[in-house]
Amino acid sequence: MPVKAGERLDPEATRARILKAASEVFTQRGIHATGINEVAEAAGASKLTIYKNFGSKDGLVEAVLTDRTQRVRAWHEQAVEQAAAGRERILAVFDLVASWYAEAGFRGCAMINAATEDRGQDGAPRRLAQDHLSFYRNLFQRLLTETGVCDPETTARQLVIVLEGATIISAVDRDPGLGAEARVIVETLLDAA
Amino acid sequence: MPVKAGERLDPEATRARILKAASEVFTQRGIHATGINEVAEAAGASKLTIYKNFGSKDGLVEAVLTDRTQRVRAWHEQAVEQAAAGRERILAVFDLVASWYAEAGFRGCAMINAATEDRGQDGAPRRLAQDHLSFYRNLFQRLLTETGVCDPETTARQLVIVLEGATIISAVDRDPGLGAEARVIVETLLDAA
DNA sequence: AGAACAGGATACCGATCGGTGTCATCTCGG
DNA sequence: CCGAGATGACACCGATCGGTATCCTGTTCT
Numbered sequence: 223m224p225v226k227a228g229e230r231l232d233p234e235a236t237r238a239r240i241l242k243a244a245s246e247v248f249t250q251r252g253i254h255a256t257g258i259n260e261v262a263e264a265a266g267a268s269k270l271t272i273y274k275n276f277g278s279k280d281g282l283v284e285a286v287l288t289d290r291t292q293r294v295r296a297w298h299e300q301a302v303e304q305a306a307a308g309r310e311r312i313l314a315v316f317d318l319v320a321s322w323y324a325e326a327g328f329r330g331c332a333m334i335n336a337a338t339e340d341r342g343q344d345g346a347p348r349r350l351a352q353d354h355l356s357f358y359r360n361l362f363q364r365l366l367t368e369t370g371v372c373d374p375e376t377t378a379r380q381l382v383i384v385l386e387g388a389t390i391i392s393a394v395d396r397d398p399g400l401g402a403e404a405r406v407i408v409e410t411l412l413d414a415a
Numbered sequence: 416m417p418v419k420a421g422e423r424l425d426p427e428a429t430r431a432r433i434l435k436a437a438s439e440v441f442t443q444r445g446i447h448a449t450g451i452n453e454v455a456e457a458a459g460a461s462k463l464t465i466y467k468n469f470g471s472k473d474g475l476v477e478a479v480l481t482d483r484t485q486r487v488r489a490w491h492e493q494a495v496e497q498a499a500a501g502r503e504r505i506l507a508v509f510d511l512v513a514s515w516y517a518e519a520g521f522r523g524c525a526m527i528n529a530a531t532e533d534r535g536q537d538g539a540p541r542r543l544a545q546d547h548l549s550f551y552r553n554l555f556q557r558l559l560t561e562t563g564v565c566d567p568e569t570t571a572r573q574l575v576i577v578l579e580g581a582t583i584i585s586a587v588d589r590d591p592g593l594g595a596e597a598r599v600i601v602e603t604l605l606d607a608a
Numbered sequence: 609a610g611a612a613c614a615g616g617a618t619a620c621c622g623a624t625c626g627g628t629g630t631c632a633t634c635t636c637g638g
Numbered sequence: 639c640c641g642a643g644a645t646g647a648c649a650c651c652g653a654t655c656g657g658t659a660t661c662c663t664g665t666t667c668t
Contacts, residue, residue, distance in 0.1 A: 250535045254447035329534045338531045387580025410607045461646045
């Protein structure tokens with residue numbers, strides 16, 4: 223992908239282009255399985271530019287995951303705000319992931335996948351995956367508190383389990399139907415809470 | 416690990432020793448991140464013996480995962496049989512995984528991890544992971560039918576979601592408490608079913 | 609116009625990868 | 639006691655890895 227004239231010599235655009243290309247190729251083929259050369263080719267950038275911007279492959283991976291978790295969080299915050307108050311806001315999260323499962327090339331949560339590839343190590347991927355899980359826990363806990371659930375913390379942890387279970391199974395089975403199944407579980411858990 | 420005199424020149428024992436060592440090192444460090452040399456060193460075997468027995472690294476990975484899924488299935492079948500009939504048999508599955516989460520060096524489900532590392536590919540790891548999920552679905556469906564649940568298939572799929580969600584979160588967070596949390600969710604779902 | 613800089617292309621480095629070949633050693637059946 | 643098979647130790651292969659250096663083009667600013 224050659225650089226268009228208009229966006230040339232814009233360091234921020236170059237960095238964003240590399241991030242986007244790296245995110246896509248990491249998602250599709252895995253992080254360990256993807257070489258820097260592939261990222262460079264997919265981004266239409268040279269290895270030099272990648273290393274100038276991110277220092278190392280680990281630095282690139284951390285930047286990709288950080289960018290990814292921030293985008294996902296923003297999507298969820300926005301979806302929640304647009305939903306009617308109460309239980310609908312919680313279900314909006316699962317409607318959002320249901321549409322995510324249905325996207326072509328869906329391969330699961332980037333942070334969980336990276337932490338899984340890196341298992342045994344205590345590097346940035348695992349830390350970012352834990353932070354990502356904490357985001358979901360805190361989001362659910364806030365929404366559950368607003369709806370007046372008696373034990374928001376426990377129920378929030380339950381919803382994260384359902385969310386991540388549906389995500390990993392949807393990725394392995396390539397089955398977008400897990401979104402609807404997760405929603406049913408969530409309604410049951412909310413009824414019981 | 417040098418070979419003990421008694422087990423020398425026993426091809427089956429050698430093969431089993433390689434499988435066990437490979438399973439451990441793959442689990443702890445990841446499959447892509449582990450070279451054949453590491454497996455050979457961990458097994459006290461030579462690369463020649465590994466390739467004589469398994470043909471290729473992919474063949475070794477497939478053999479390790481096949482062995483693993485069979486062992487896990489046997490553990491679950493046994494745990495279920497030893498539990499009292501009815502709901503206890505379903506909960507026995509989650510008690511078993513709870514003790515699994517508490518093991519030192521727990522890193523999640525080998526099949527799901529391998530499929531995640533291999534994402535985008537349609538090789539043996541993903542197929543074995545799908546088969547592993549099917550095993551859980553079929554097991555739960557059988558037990559739910561025995562307890563007289565009205566829609567065993569749907570509830571079985573729900574239980575698999577909870578099981579895999581708890582597993583992946585327990586692995587990422589290194590938190591064995593997910594076993595108890597999963598059990599609570601299961602009881603709620605069984606009450607509602 | 610010219611300095612400064614971003615960036616693409618390419619070659620290169622040492623290390624490691626999956627995989628093969630060679631050879632000595634060990635055990636065991638005959 | 640000897641040959642066959644299994645195994646470990648080790649050297650080696652081409653490919654690819656992460657990472658660096660070189661060279662040149664094209665843009666932007668002064």
